[in-house]
Amino acid sequence: MAGFIEKKALKKFSPGEIICLEGDAGNSMFIIKSGQVEVYNTVDRREIRLAKLGPGEIFGEMSLIDGRPRSATVRAITDVECVEITRAMFDKILAGSPNWLGVFMNVLVERLRIADKKQRVTDSVEIGKKTVYLISLMLEKEEKTTGIIYKQSWKKLVEDISFLLDIPPSQVSGILSKLIFTPLAESEFNYKDGKTFIVKDWERFLKFTRFCKERYLKNITKGIIEEFEVKSEKEVKFLKFINEILKEQARANDIEMEYMNSKCSEILNEDISKYEKVISELVKSGILKKAVRDDGGKYILVDLELFDIKFQKYVDIELFENILKKFEN
Structure with missing residues (x-):
């Protein structure tokens, strides 16, 4: 042979x-x-x-x-x-050869193709993170058109990032296009400047940049900085629940325990007792405070400023994670 x-x-x-x-x-x-x-x-x-x-x-x-x-x-x-x-x-x-050998080889090849596809997805997400980081560096060098709005020529961003990362221009343009369909960025077109990439909420965009960098470093060091740490999914779930009640009450910050318990059963399909540990942690941090009225009725006081900081953190993390998922395709 x-x-x-x-x-x-x-x-x-x-x-x-x-x-x-x-x-x-x-x-x-x-x-x-x-x-x-x-x-x-x-x-x-x-x-x-x-x-x-x-x-x-x-x-x-x-x-x-x-x-x-x-x-x-x-x-x-x-x-x-x-x-x-x-x-x-x-x-x-x-x-x-034995019949099983052909079956085995087909299974092996299928797994190799799946592994290759996953690697390509991972590479796409990593390139997306690096692109966001470069956008922030390039926009920072530009003069703001107003106090908070940052603009840059779409063509210039695509050309420069394509060169720096050694990737096709269409890949950079695709990432920019995904970003403008999020709350972080938008685009506009005029005959003088052509298409431009715009960031209005600069602080939030910078936060996303830090998030991308942290997620990249996480793969190396396995650590998460406190800014993007999620203590528990249960805490996130409970904060979303509290936010719904606050919206119902036009942001009135006192919530009757009896009402909270009934809403917990209605919205979360659970008894409020299941969240005692979460409530205790939020009380320790000053976000919630247990109180009793003169008539003996129990209620919760919400420190709206501290609550908003904590809740917005999780809102941003959820948004950022969803944007990274967009980079997979």
Whole structure:
């Protein structure tokens, strides 16, 4: 078999020659005997290198096994000699193997494709975080058009960030487009300046920038700074519940315990006793205060200033997490 492969399956490629093309049918795999190849994707007519392979390494195996189109282009860097394993040869080899081996290989390839997809999603989110950070640095250098509004040419942002991160302009433009459909940014167009990227709430945008940086560092250090720490999902749930009652009462800050208990059953489908620990923590922090009226009726006093700070923190974290999810696509 080895001699047959050497004679019948050896292929030679010159520098710059395409060996397999992204999107084509995958009817063979290759084992590099000598030379080097590069693996890349093309985005906006721009090549993004994924890997460089040399002697003993293989490529094209996933498409051969599962029959899906090629996921990348492979091009010879030097003079290359490859052993090409065609589908007919591969099927012949499998025919002499146990049936479970073919099933196993298909499962393995599927897992590799899923892992590759997850990595691409992760890469997209990380690029989104870095783009936000660069936007903040670039806007900070610009003169404010008013006391709080920051503007920058859309074209300039795209060109500069594309250059700094070495990513396609369309990817940067896509991130900007996702940001303007959030409360953090917007865009406008005029004939003098063209399309512009605008940030009106600069402090909140900077907070999002810090959030992006913190989430990036979290993957390295595993720590979370207090500004973006969520003590418990139960606390978040209870604060949202209190906020609903405050809105009902036109922000009147005294809430009858009996009423709170009935609303808790209605809105959260739970008894207020389930939140005693959360209430105790909020009392310790000064956000809530337990009190008793002259007639013996129990109620809760809400320090609106402290409550708003705490509640807004969680509102922002939820918003920021949702924006990062937008970067996945």
